[in-house]
Amino acid sequence: MAMTEGEQHNLEWRELLEEWGARLLLFARQQTPEPAEAEDLVQEALVRFWKARSRGAAFEPPLLFTLVRRIAIDRARQLHRRRVQQETLAAEAGVNREGWFDPPLEERERAACLEAALRGLPGEQREVVVLRVWGGLTFEQVGETLAISPHTAASRYRYALGHMRKTLNTVLA
């Protein structure tokens, strides 16, 4: 039975979300600590991506990450205000933060150490690590996404790994 246009469209979206949803969400979490806000960023990025694609833009993963970042910048003031409120409330209530990863049970302890080391990085280094490791981008693409040179991207990445290794060694010592 032939699919209607709407059904075909929904199938495309499910495939796109299946493949890129988690990675985009992780990147969005670098822009805002609030999970619901991060999902909003991903939603808006995907809708803008759809508009760009319907105008003939080719599918390129860096574009999705770039859109998430641009939207986050557009909303920066609003996000910052909310972030301060949420962090204050969370600190007062002693609420645990929602994890960025979904590791199997036997790897949870190690994953928690890795996540803590990642969270301990400066934001600009963390973004590079996320785009490089989970986004699968080259340093050139990372540079385009973050509006920095590929050399700067590579440099931040190496500093980030160095910091993480140091943190992990301290924790495990």
Add this chain to the structure above:
Amino acid sequence: MKTPWDDPELEAELRRLQPRRPSQMLAARVEQAVAAERRARRWRSGWLVLAAAAVLTAVLVPLTPGPSAPHPAELVDPRADGSPDPKVATAHSDGVRQGADEPSHPGETTLTRDTAFAGYTRLGEANYLYAAEDDGILFASSTTPLRRIRYQYLDTTDWRDEQAQAVVRVVVPREDVVLVPLHVY
């Protein structure tokens, strides 16, 4: 050669970590947002085409006046003496049909959709179906699932301005939502 900053073991370990998946709600929200955007785009493009057609018609028709076009006086006021018709005047000022339900008298005209209206003659109507969208299956309170189909029309009416010899097209968008019961065997 391995530099002090290279750490392939750490990289490999990080790559093994699976980012947390988005909630199911996100998928539904994205689909809804895209569907809404798609509808809005069709709506806008439909309007654009018809507006262009209306403008083109209004420009081209005065250049080729029809030979059989009746004089406005004949249409607006059928009475031979040409005295003002209060019903026509009322309809013109209010922009709606009025007085159509009053009893008519010999020699007096009643405005209907098919007659002249303050210098405009209705030329014709058309309904254009330009989109039919399957919104999917709904599970209402009854046991029978329903398929919701959204039809989008543009209802057009063409009027001739007898004085300017121009054709004006009035376009009204309309959306019908139809629920079709699905029989499950």
